[in-house]
Amino acid sequence: xxxxxxxxxxxxxxxxxxxxxxxxxxxxxxxxxxxxxxxxxxxxxxxxxxxxxxxxxxxxxxxxxxxxxxxxxxxxxxxxxxxxxxxxxxxxxxxxxxxxxxxxxxxxxxxxxxxxxxxxxxxxxxxxxxxxxxxxxxxxxxxxxxxxxxxxxxxxxxxxxxxxxxxxxxx
Amino acid sequence: xxxxxxxxxxxxxxxxxxxxxxxxxxxxxxxxxxxxxxxxxxxxxxxxxxxxxxxxxxxxxxxxxxxxxxxxxxxxxxxxxxxxxxxxxxxxxxxxxxxxxxxxxxxxxxxxxxxxxxxxxxxxxxxxxxxxxxxxxxxxxxxxxxxxxxxxxxxxxxxxxxxxxxxxxxx
DNA sequence: GATACCGGTTGCATAGTGCACCCGGAATTT
DNA sequence: AAATTCCGGGTGCACTATGCAACCGGTATC
Numbered sequence: 001x002x003x004x005x006x007x008x009x010x011x012x013x014x015x016x017x018x019x020x021x022x023x024x025x026x027x028x029x030x031x032x033x034x035x036x037x038x039x040x041x042x043x044x045x046x047x048x049x050x051x052x053x054x055x056x057x058x059x060x061x062x063x064x065x066x067x068x069x070x071x072x073x074x075x076x077x078x079x080x081x082x083x084x085x086x087x088x089x090x091x092x093x094x095x096x097x098x099x100x101x102x103x104x105x106x107x108x109x110x111x112x113x114x115x116x117x118x119x120x121x122x123x124x125x126x127x128x129x130x131x132x133x134x135x136x137x138x139x140x141x142x143x144x145x146x147x148x149x150x151x152x153x154x155x156x157x158x159x160x161x162x163x164x165x166x167x168x169x170x171x
Numbered sequence: 172x173x174x175x176x177x178x179x180x181x182x183x184x185x186x187x188x189x190x191x192x193x194x195x196x197x198x199x200x201x202x203x204x205x206x207x208x209x210x211x212x213x214x215x216x217x218x219x220x221x222x223x224x225x226x227x228x229x230x231x232x233x234x235x236x237x238x239x240x241x242x243x244x245x246x247x248x249x250x251x252x253x254x255x256x257x258x259x260x261x262x263x264x265x266x267x268x269x270x271x272x273x274x275x276x277x278x279x280x281x282x283x284x285x286x287x288x289x290x291x292x293x294x295x296x297x298x299x300x301x302x303x304x305x306x307x308x309x310x311x312x313x314x315x316x317x318x319x320x321x322x323x324x325x326x327x328x329x330x331x332x333x334x335x336x337x338x339x340x341x342x
Numbered sequence: 343g344a345t346a347c348c349g350g351t352t353g354c355a356t357a358g359t360g361c362a363c364c365c366g367g368a369a370t371t372t
Numbered sequence: 373a374a375a376t377t378c379c380g381g382g383t384g385c386a387c388t389a390t391g392c393a394a395c396c397g398g399t400a401t402c
Contacts, residue, residue: 008220010281012274012288013201013267019278020270021194022358030184040380049179052360057381067277079368079379088277095269096184099191102266103183106238106259107190110181117183193389211349223391228350250348250399 019066020092024051024059029068029089030096033135034116034155038082048113063089085139093128093135097121115162116155127151190237191263195222195230200239200260201267204306205287205326209253219284234260256310264299264306268292286333287326298322 008014020026027049031037037046044056051059060083063069068089074080100117103109109117120127131151136142179185191197198220202208208217215227222230231254234240239260245251271288274280280288291298302322307313 007279009284010279011201011219011284012271012278012280014198014220014274015278015280016270016274017194017197021192021197023188023192024359026188026192027185030182041378044380048182049185052362053381054361054383055359058358077369077379081380091273091276095266095273098266098269099187100183102262103185103187105262107183107186108178108181109183109186113180113182195390212347215349223393224350225352225392226390229389248348248400252349 019068020095024055025063025068026092026096026099027051028056028059028063029085029092032069032083032085033089033093033096034152036138036152038084040081040083043083068092085135087136087140090132090135090139093132094125097128112159112162112166115158119155119158123151131155190239191266195226196234196239197263197267197270198222199227199230199234200256200263203240203254203256204260204264204267205323207309207323209255210251211254214254239263256306258307258311261303261306261310264303265296268299283330283333283337286329290326290329294322302326 007018027047028043028051031043031047035046037043040056040060043060044051044053047056060069060071064071067086070084070086072082072084074082097117097120100114101121104114104117104121120131130146133142133146134151137144137146178189198218199214199222202214202218206217208214211227211231214231215222215224218227231240231242235242238257241255241257243253243255245253268288268291271285272292275285275288275292291302301317304313304317305322308315308317
């Protein structure tokens with residue numbers, strides 16, 4: 001108790017924004033989710049946007065506190081911390097897809113970085129569900145019940161083809 | 172030229188977050204969209220979350236600059252400024268629905284404020300399209316090609332019923 | 343002619359962001 | 373064994389954004 005009203009309102013959109021409404025949280029989740037970056041240095045160094053270390057640290061802490069990310073030690077390397085998604089953040093897939101779809105329509109996106117968004121957009125809810133199932137296997141340790149090609153691999157493949165096409169036309 | 176790289180990256184999700192990634196922009200759009208609040212004082216005073224006037228002013232200016240909102244004078248009242256959505260912000264409906272849906276699943280939403288989200292969630296993409304068509308009529312002046320009950324009215328009706336039910340059970 | 347309404351602005355304190363650099367411990371290389 | 377690299381961060385500082393309250397001149401209403 002006594003922690004009663006810490007929220008601006010009980011509106012679902014508002015509450016979601018209280019959790020996700022800044023410019024970095026969803027970028028970090030995107031990198032873990034689509035880029036499969038699981039370690040701090042990966043998230044820091046391989047970030048397209050160049051997030052600062054203190055911001056990344058603060059966001060990972062926040063996301064962990066809010067149950068969107070878990071952190072566990074790599075048993076082989078004492079220092080290595082493995083960051084994973086939770087069911088809660090895995091269910092952000094539709095949000096991220098819609099955000100990406102909207103960005104593709106109205107903002108100056110780069111072709112290479114938007115192919116993944118296009119594939120997910122075109123694939124529709126059924127593809128999202130398959131992707132979420134894969135994320136559950138990787139991040140939650142759910143036993144894999146799927147056969148056939150991985151959505152993650154398909155997304156990466158599409159990305160690599162776009163990069164190759166871009167280099168061919170510009171170089 | 173020479174305004175070249177003002178973006179962190181060309182990723183659709185990142186670019187969307189550069190535009191929408193703060194805790195107020197989407198709340199303002201939500202109020203215009205679902206609450207049909209079209210004037211500054213309405214947005215200021217009838218806000219569930221109690222936005223501050225300088226923040227509201229700054230957000231409306233930003234959103235206008237980014238093409239998500241337009242502002243026009245009410246011909247009858249010289250002071251009155253009417254804020255409207257644009258096609259770009261109308262197409263945020265799926266994003267807002269997914270955000271609301273996610274919030275409903277994982278955050279401490281209030282029953283009254285989340286019925287709209289539930290109706291839109293259950294209605295699916297076809298309902299979203301109908302709602303977007305209505306928004307185009309109201310905000311863009313597109314001639315109405317629809318008959319039958321309005322989605323907006325249905326959402327409001329559901330909200331009022333939830334309020335009544337809440338009052339009955341708690342009072 | 344007074345009052346309330348209109349869309350904001352201003353000042354100020356506090357909190358968050360962005361940047362560069364630094365840190366000690368653990369793992370790896372030589 | 374010694375040196376280097378890798379690990380997840382922390383620190384200091386300047387700048388910007390947020391939140392609050394009080395205020396503003398013009399306009400419509402009574």
